[in-house]
Amino acid sequence: MWNKPHLLTAIADLLILAASAALLAAGAVWLVRVPSLPVRQVVFADSLAHTRRIEIEQVLPAVMKGNFFSINLDQVRATLEKLPWVRRVEVRRIWPEKLEVKVEEHRPAARWGEARGELVNSYGEVFSAVLAESETTALPLLFGPQDTAPEVLKRYGEFVANFKVLGERPVQVTLSPRLAWQLKLENGMVVDIGREQPKSPVGVRLQRFIEIYPEAVAKRANRPAVVDLRYPNGFAMRMAGEVKGK
Known part of the structure; x- marks a missing residue:
């Protein structure tokens, strides 16, 4: 072996590599366990509209364990994401003693169902x-079966665009368990649109109503309380005080 310089060089390189790895491992252990290098500051990259400082101060201490290197960023993130208004969190270390937190808060688009909050x-x-009363009442009210909120919100946006040309605005949209659509306008009128039908889609029935709305509805001395669009070639109107079915 001694007269094989290439082999000796390879063994030497391996020993140096092993020693370097051992030093790095020892250094990593020391950095994790050393009582110095504490995290002294947590900074939030953006101002928070709904999450209060006291809420953060109540939950952070439990997960701020360890030093700059050993603190568990996933635990910090998961803990903050449990706060009511927090949707998503990113956490990163900033040398030598700081954590930067980026919080994406929920942006409320509507109230959901009859459950409070x-x-x-x-x-x-x-x-x-919990939203302030003034902000809550300004939001539309949406109803639907479980897991249908994305669909109902999307339809709400479409209905808003549909009625904008009339100067009217939907304030409530309901998707029934049988998947029938109903909306309520700001003027109090209820519009029963019904279910999607291959030969008479929701969009077609609604557009037909919007096109004749100025003449058939808006000019009436007494506007209808309920408009029923569930007919393939027309619609029915019921005035306030009328009994359904008559």
Whole structure:
């Protein structure tokens, strides 16, 4: 072996590599266990509209264990994401003693169902949070079976665009368990659109109603309380005080 320089060089390189790896491992263990290098500051990259400072101060201490290198960023992220208004969190270390936190808060787009405090964000996700009364009443009210919030929110946006040309605005949209659509306008009128039908889609029936709305509805001295669009070639109107079915 001694007269094989290439083999000796390879063994030497391996020993040096092993020694370097051992030093790195020892250094990593020391950095994790050393009591110095504490995290002294947590900074938030953006201002928070709904999440209060006291809520953060109540949950962070439990997961701020370890030093700059050993603190578990996934635990910090998961803990903050449990707060009512927090949708998504990113956490990163900033040398030598700081954590930077980026928080994406829910942006409420509508109220959801009859449960108090349930809202729908701009992604169609349902979350529970408390909103000021003035802000709550300004949001539309959406109803639907479980897991249909994204679809109902999307339809709401389409209905808003449909009625904008008339100067009217939907304030409530309902998808029934039988998947029938109903909406309520700001003027109090209820519009029963019904289910999707291959030969008479929801969009077609609604557009037909919107086209004749100025003449057939808007000019009436007494506007209808309910408009029923569930007919393939027309619609029915019921005035306030009329008994359904007569």
